[in-house]
Amino acid sequence: MIELTIERWRAWAPGVDDPSDWAAWSASPRPLDDDGEQPSCDFVAPMQRRRLSRLARIVMHTAWPMCADDEQLPFVFASRHGETTRTFAMLDEIGREAPLSPTQFGLSVHNAIAGQWSILRGQRGESVAIAGEADTFEHAIVEAAALLGDGAPAVVVVIAEERPASAYDGWIDDVPFSYAVALRVSHADGSAEGPRWRLSLRGNTEGEPSAEGPHALRFVRALHDGAPLDHPWKTRRWTWQPVP
Template identity: 50%
Template structure:
């Protein structure tokens, strides 16, 4: 079992930015129509903004406000699919026998977001990029909890997924729309998370768990489960 507090959170999806937006969505969850909309990252200089993909902009938009006031804040970044649109563009360039951009390649790797975060914030704390399955949120929490137990006063956990290119849709069916969620975690006993074997009669969650967590946070539920493959994660809120 791991224990932690969620001191603050932020989330973004096309058309969903404020707490009121997410409150309305959580009461009537639905698939957001595909959109090229990107979150506002005007707090960054224009030269820096131009380097960011939409996935990176989503991560920065939820993470940056949560990091304000923290001089040294470890970061755990979680994304199952990462920079899929960017890598798909590079594959198309290869197929057309076009030279690849070194910049595009360097920004397509899974830890590119935390590298940009470190540069733009001047942050030298521990940072981890995870590529996990449908329970990536919980794996990110395990990593963050280890950092808290090691003495970090707070850890930033960011979960982002970009809507994959159309060519991947038959195989990538776990991203209903682009979204990002950020959690500022601190030591405490507010939440308990434990793992058990999933019983055969427990259904898999209908939404990615970062989105489900937002529903639970906004509804005030004190306990819920998240099932993925043979794993069953038990969440319990004590306060």
């Protein structure tokens, strides 16, 4: 069992960015049109910004406000599919026997975005990049709890997915649209302001089917509702509960 304080959070999806947008979406969730829209990330210098993929921009946009300029905080980046768009473009180049860009290859690896965060923010501490199954979000929280247990005052956690190319239709079916959710989490000891949540894990002995929709976005709805949330996945059953 893990207890955390959610000091602050931010989310992004096409056409849904500010708190009022997310409050409206949480009250009436709906599929969103994903036409390739991406955050501008004007806070990043132009020469550095040009190297950011769409997924990286989404991550930076949501995570940037979670950390003050003078803070050194651990960073957890979680994505089931990662830089699928960039990787698919490189596979297309291979198919056309075109030369591959070493820069593009280097930025396609799963921990590249965590590395870009460290460089852009001047972060010298721990960074973790993970990929899992549909419960990648919960595994990211477990990583954050481990970092808190190791002495970190707070941890920045981001889970992000980009809608993959149409070639993956029928193979990747858990990213209805591009999105990111960033959380700043800390100990649930009353030292920081924010809602406290408890995450527990038990076996999915009832064989309940998986929850519909990305877990991170369902948690955004729970943040607005303040209601418990179950996330069954295969043999695992994750339960989120608000702590009074």
